[in-house]
Amino acid sequence: MLRRLPGTLSRPLAAPLRASARAPVVGGVRHASGTTHPGRWIGSSLLIGTVALVGAVYYYDSRSVAHEHVVMPVIRALADPEQGHKLAVKVLSAPSWARPKDMGEDGPALKAELMGMPLDNPVGIAAGFDKDAQCIDGLFDLGFAYVEVGSVCPQPQSGNPLPRFFRLEEDDAAINRYGFNSQGHGQALSQLRKRLAAFAAEHPALFPNGPLAPPTGLPRSLRPGHILAVNLGKNKTSPADSDDDYLRGVRTLGPYADVVVINISSPNTPGLRALQSREPLERLLRGVVAERDAIAVNGLPKVAVKVTCDLSEEELADVASAVRTTGVDGVIVSNTTIRRDELGLQSENAGETGGLSGRPLFPYALAALKTLRPLLPPNVPIIGAGGVWDGADALAMARAGASMVQVYTAFGYRGVGTPRLLKDEIARTLAPGASWEKQVGADYGGAAGMKWDAARVAAEGAKLRAEARELGNVLTEIREKMDSQRLAAEADEALAHLAAMNAATLSADGTGLPEDAVRELVHSAVIETPAGVEVVEAAPASSPTPDAVVAETAIAIIPADKKVAPTVVEIEKVEAVEKVQPSKPKNTFADQVHSGDRRLV
Numbered sequence: 316m317l318r319r320l321p322g323t324l325s326r327p328l329a330a331p332l333r334a335s336a337r338a339p340v341v342g343g344v345r346h347a348s349g350t351t352h353p354g355r356w357i358g359s360s361l362l363i364g365t366v367a368l369v370g371a372v373y374y375y376d377s378r379s380v381a382h383e384h385v386v387m388p389v390i391r392a393l394a395d396p397e398q399g400h401k402l403a404v405k406v407l408s409a410p411s412w413a414r415p416k417d418m419g420e421d422g423p424a425l426k427a428e429l430m431g432m433p434l435d436n437p438v439g440i441a442a443g444f445d446k447d448a449q450c451i452d453g454l455f456d457l458g459f460a461y462v463e464v465g466s467v468c469p470q471p472q473s474g475n476p477l478p479r480f481f482r483l484e485e486d487d488a489a490i491n492r493y494g495f496n497s498q499g500h501g502q503a504l505s506q507l508r509k510r511l512a513a514f515a516a517e518h519p520a521l522f523p524n525g526p527l528a529p530p531t532g533l534p535r536s537l538r539p540g541h542i543l544a545v546n547l548g549k550n551k552t553s554p555a556d557s558d559d560d561y562l563r564g565v566r567t568l569g570p571y572a573d574v575v576v577i578n579i580s581s582p583n584t585p586g587l588r589a590l591q592s593r594e595p596l597e598r599l600l601r602g603v604v605a606e607r608d609a610i611a612v613n614g615l616p617k618v619a620v621k622v623t624c625d626l627s628e629e630e631l632a633d634v635a636s637a638v639r640t641t642g643v644d645g646v647i648v649s650n651t652t653i654r655r656d657e658l659g660l661q662s663e664n665a666g667e668t669g670g671l672s673g674r675p676l677f678p679y680a681l682a683a684l685k686t687l688r689p690l691l692p693p694n695v696p697i698i699g700a701g702g703v704w705d706g707a708d709a710l711a712m713a714r715a716g717a718s719m720v721q722v723y724t725a726f727g728y729r730g731v732g733t734p735r736l737l738k739d740e741i742a743r744t745l746a747p748g749a750s751w752e753k754q755v756g757a758d759y760g761g762a763a764g765m766k767w768d769a770a771r772v773a774a775e776g777a778k779l780r781a782e783a784r785e786l787g788n789v790l791t792e793i794r795e796k797m798d799s800q801r802l803a804a805e806a807d808e809a810l811a812h813l814a815a816m817n818a819a820t821l822s823a824d825g826t827g828l829p830e831d832a833v834r835e836l837v838h839s840a841v842i843e844t845p846a847g848v849e850v851v852e853a854a855p856a857s858s859p860t861p862d863a864v865v866a867e868t869a870i871a872i873i874p875a876d877k878k879v880a881p882t883v884v885e886i887e888k889v890e891a892v893e894k895v896q897p898s899k900p901k902n903t904f905a906d907q908v909h910s911g912d913r914r915l916v
């Protein structure tokens with residue numbers, strides 16, 4: 316299919332055309348005599364030129380059927396999935412003139428909106444394709460209005476051993492266990508800065524605060540109607556319960572992104588998915604939002620969290636609750652799935668370990684979206700991902716409340732024309748006068764109708780309150796226990812202190828008690844009770860002398876009006892210890908302190 320050559324192609328096409336014009340000189344058709352026949356020469360020049368022109372048109376125009384039906388099958392036949400992935404990234408990070416592009420127009424019916432930011436169309440590329448931010452403009456040029464780079468981890472890491480990416484062709488699916496292969500924050504930062512600096516050099520007026528500050532009047536994608544997201548992951552060696560990798564990501568890469576995505580749903584990093592449960596998620600998102608607030612300029616970047624459709628309804632409700640309470644701006648559902656048996660897969664690679672993506676994921680991603688939508692306020696958008704293959708899938712996601720969709724696996728199978736194909740399919744499916752925006756939330760009567768499921772949110776609130784009460788009781792118990800332990804410790808300390816101070820006085824005062832008993836008796840404290848001031852003995856039951864045995868539970872009552880300094884025990888009263896019965900003989904001293912019967916003076 317030959318397409319009209321747009322003006323922008325004049326430069327890219329000039330090179331192949333020039334090359335083809337030279338070709339006859341190098342390899343021209345010559346007569347046996349050695350002379351070149353001018354007619355044949357012109358004929359072959361024209362043929363080669365035409366082939367080159369047609370080839371170039373097919374190459375540059377991402378809509379060419381050749382991409383989906385020739386180039387992609389050839390790549391699949393010749394390269395393993397990871398090689399094919401690398402090749403695609405290389406092609407899309409080539410200089411602008413050498414890259415295929417979307418030659419179509421995004422009409423007004425395709426306009427979308429995300430977190431208050433306008434989008435030329437509702438189709439984005441999901442995380443995991445451009446892991447190290449190498450081909451952002453190549454992807455925008457293909458017609459994606461939203462590009463998500465990453466997942467990026469703080470430290471470079473190579474990921475899992477090869478092979479780790481598998482095609483499931485019979486199922487239009489893939490399984491990957493890349494395990495966050497990432498060149499690290501530093502490398503991604505340098506790519507983002509390079510891109511910004513190159514743009515600033517061409518448009519200095521947009522950068523009054525210098526070439527590395529966010530531009531004025533433009534999103535950080537540097538293209539109106541486009542969004543650049545940075546997806547943050549976590550190093551395999553980082554502690555499972557640490558949020559630090561994400562917080563560092565927000566600080567380091569957040570200033571260059573319209574959206575930072577917190578990816579806690581990849582199945583290939585041990586422990587990562589556990590971060591989706593409510594308490595760790597709330598803690599993480601609260602920290603991320605605070606970090607974002609600290610670096611925000613003009614309300615950017617926004618924060619989104621990416622979850623998997625493998626979560627139960629309860630778990631999705633927990634995610635919604637964490638999103639609501641922490642002020643996160645949006646949710647992406649879904650990442651890959653670890654489901655297998657229920658998917659009815661045909662491919663021989665179905666048994667590979669890892670996250671499954673592509674068509675079989677779609678019903679599960681859609682179901683998760685439908686569960687989540689009524690649990691979030693209408694102003695918290697959801698990005699639908701997971702098995703979106705064509706315009707009909709995208710519109711089904713929109714009707715269930717997705718503000719936009721992302722693709723990855725379809726891009727791997729359908730090729731560089733995928734965004735254009737999807738957009739054309741969406742536009743064709745829309746009734747005349749209809750628009751993407753009007754489809755968003757159509758299942759609820761439109762975006763304005765995407766209200767809370769009041770009963771569900773109320774029930775969830777009641778459950779939360781009950782849990783909070785229970786937690787409160789546990790905390791009170793713990794505190795009480797700690798208080799009594801602390802009091803007991805204080806009492807023991809006071810006893811030891813008094814013992815040390817009184818030892819000399821008692822020995823020198825000649826009480827008539829045997830030395831050992833005196834030594835035991837001095838282990839005392841001065842206590843104030845409602846009955847008066849008491850000197851409490853804490854000598855052990857195993858004391859060696861009869862007097863000391865008496866002293867074991869002895870309490871010498873001193874009238875309340877008699878001032879007794881805490882450090883002095885009156886010796887004559889000590890003699891009376893034999894006659895005095897302890898008020899609670901079985902209770903230990905610590906028990907009496909705990910019960911409030913006694914307090915230390």
Ligand SMILES: Cc1cc2nc3c(=O)[nH]c(=O)nc-3n(C[C@H](O)[C@H](O)[C@H](O)COP(=O)(O)O)c2cc1C
Nearest residue numbers: 441442443466491578650672673701702722723724
């Ligand atoms: C090879 C591959 C690598 C991926 N890497 C990431 C990643 O690094 N971070 C992430 O959040 N999602 C990653 N994903 C998940 C995709 O972003 C997407 O959520 C998922 O594939 C579902 O969409 P799809 O069915 O259109 O592919 C990856 C997917 C694939 C196929």
